[in-house]
Amino acid sequence: MTSVADRKLDVIFAALADPTRRAILIMLLEDDMAVTDVAAPFDMSLAAISKHLIVLADAGLISQEKRGRVKWCKLEPDAMRAATVWIQGFGQFDPLDFDAFERFLANEFPQVSP
Amino acid sequence: MTSVADRKLDVIFAALADPTRRAILIMLLEDDMAVTDVAAPFDMSLAAISKHLIVLADAGLISQEKRGRVKWCKLEPDAMRAATVWIQGFGQFDPLDFDAFERFLANEFPQVSP
DNA sequence: CCGATCGTCAACCACCTGGTTGAATATGCT
DNA sequence: AGCATATTCAACCAGGTGGTTGACGATCGG
Numbered sequence: 001m002t003s004v005a006d007r008k009l010d011v012i013f014a015a016l017a018d019p020t021r022r023a024i025l026i027m028l029l030e031d032d033m034a035v036t037d038v039a040a041p042f043d044m045s046l047a048a049i050s051k052h053l054i055v056l057a058d059a060g061l062i063s064q065e066k067r068g069r070v071k072w073c074k075l076e077p078d079a080m081r082a083a084t085v086w087i088q089g090f091g092q093f094d095p096l097d098f099d100a101f102e103r104f105l106a107n108e109f110p111q112v113s114p
Numbered sequence: 115m116t117s118v119a120d121r122k123l124d125v126i127f128a129a130l131a132d133p134t135r136r137a138i139l140i141m142l143l144e145d146d147m148a149v150t151d152v153a154a155p156f157d158m159s160l161a162a163i164s165k166h167l168i169v170l171a172d173a174g175l176i177s178q179e180k181r182g183r184v185k186w187c188k189l190e191p192d193a194m195r196a197a198t199v200w201i202q203g204f205g206q207f208d209p210l211d212f213d214a215f216e217r218f219l220a221n222e223f224p225q226v227s228p
Numbered sequence: 229c230c231g232a233t234c235g236t237c238a239a240c241c242a243c244c245t246g247g248t249t250g251a252a253t254a255t256g257c258t
Numbered sequence: 259a260g261c262a263t264a265t266t267c268a269a270c271c272a273g274g275t276g277g278t279t280g281a282c283g284a285t286c287g288g
Contacts, residue, residue, distance in 0.1 A: 006133045017127035019120045022200070036264060046248085050249055050266065066240095069255040069264045078203055086136070087198050132276085149235060162277055164235065169275095181235045183285045230288090237282075243273070252267070258260090 012083050015059035020044070021052050028062060028075040035071050070074075076100070119196075120173075123207070126197050129173035135166050142176060142189040149185050 017022055024038055039049035053073055056062045060079035065072050138152055153163035167187055170176045174193035179186050189190055 004138075009136065010131055010133060012126050013131035014245095016201075017124055017131055017199075018122060020246090022120075022123065035266095039287080044246095045248065046265075047249085047267085051246075054266095071265065079180070084201050087201070108153055113285090126273095134276090150233085158276095159278065160235070160244090161237085161279085165276075168236095185235065229284105231261105232288105233286075234284080235282105236284100237280100239279090241278080242276095246267085246271105247273105249269090250267100250272080251269105254264080254265105254266095256261100256263075258262105 008079075010088055011059045012061065012079055015055050015061055018052070018055075019050075021038070024049075024052060024056065024073075025061060025075065028073060032072050035073065038073060042069045058059055085097060122193075123200055125173045126175065126193050129175055130197065132169075134163075135170055138163075138166060138170065138187075139175060139189065142187060146186050146188045149187065152187060157175050159183070172218060 007094075022043065026043075027033065027038060035050055035053060036046065038053065039046045042049060053064065055063065056073075060076055063074050063076050065074070085109050134156060135201045137156075141147065141152065141155075149164055149167060150160065153165065156163060167176065167178065170187075171178050174190055176192050177188050193199070
């Protein structure tokens with residue numbers, strides 16, 4: 001009884017549930033990148049980053065196109081839209097309320113000061 | 115050097131990456147529910163649902179309050195708001211508060227920030 | 229007090245995840 | 259051709275996840 005959309009959301013949310021992968025997505029906001037360049041800032045093997053990129057591609061969050069030796073990674077925002085649509089189905093809050101987010105962090109972790 | 119916001123998003127997205135847990139959240143939109151009632155529609159043991167509810171509570175997506183024998187589960191939309199804000203930070207939907215977004219990115223992944 | 233109900237705990241299982249290393253493949257450069 | 263670069267593959271490992279079952283403690287109703 002689990003729908004196709006369900007399974008798609010599974011992999012999208014699972015892909016987003018890792019800080020390394022979220023950081024990669026943020027990096028790709030800037031521009032398309034080769035795998036090696038994606039891996040550069042991380043204290044982690046290239047193979048590990050390669051696997052993270054496959055997870056992101058399987059979720060549809062990025063696409064990968066090989067040109068010559070270099071595999072270029074490109075952000076694909078449509079997949080994220082599916083997640084947003086699901087979350088907004090709750091419809092109980094303003095879609096982009098940064099103040100609310102700040103309050104959320106402050107209330108949740110009052111002991112942590114930057 | 116993963117930030118607090120990072121780890122919070124980890125558990126929120128991981129909690130959302132399961133169809134049973136997303137279904138539970140949708141059920142809780144309607145009203146607060148006891149654990150047994152949450153479990154009723156699922157073809158799964160009560161213990162399994164109990165564990166799912168703990169995952170949701172650890173993510174802050176629900177709260178649980180025990181009154182007598184019955185443990186009541188209540189939706190907590192603030193945690194979901196954090197996920198929404200992160201996703202919409204990609205700016206494909208609404209105009210952004212760029213100042214807040216930069217602060218958010220710096221907090222999200224300090225070591226790759228410019 | 230007794231028996232039913234609510235929910236968790238503990239042990240166990242199969243499978244998945246995120247990481248490593250070293251070898252392999254494919255392409256580009258000179 | 260020969261070497262360097264880009265990326266993946268394969269095997270492995272530790273720990274996490276999602277499920278089960280059975281026993282257990284707590285609480286309610288009669």
